[in-house]
Amino acid sequence: MIWKLLLLSLILVAVALIGIAIKMFVKKGGEFKKSCGSIDPETGERIGCTCGAADGSTSCENKPAG
Numbered sequence: 001m002i003w004k005l006l007l008l009s010l011i012l013v014a015v016a017l018i019g020i021a022i023k024m025f026v027k028k029g030g031e032f033k034k035s036c037g038s039i040d041p042e043t044g045e046r047i048g049c050t051c052g053a054a055d056g057s058t059s060c061e062n063k064p065a066g
Contacts, residue, residue: 038047 040047
């Protein structure tokens with residue numbers, strides 16, 4: 001019984017990884033858009049991501065750590 005569950009779990013993980021790989025290779029540039037959000041516990045409204053840009057723009061630069 002435990003072997004059947006383990007095998008089923010491995011198959012599902014493999015299918016998920018194959019799906020991610022196909023999306024990465026098929027999509028132009030192989031890039032995934034960043035998306036995030038959370039819910040404000042006080043109001044229950046969605047809060048978007050911010051990068052701390054002072055001008056209020058929605059575009060953020062990725063800078064290498066160093």
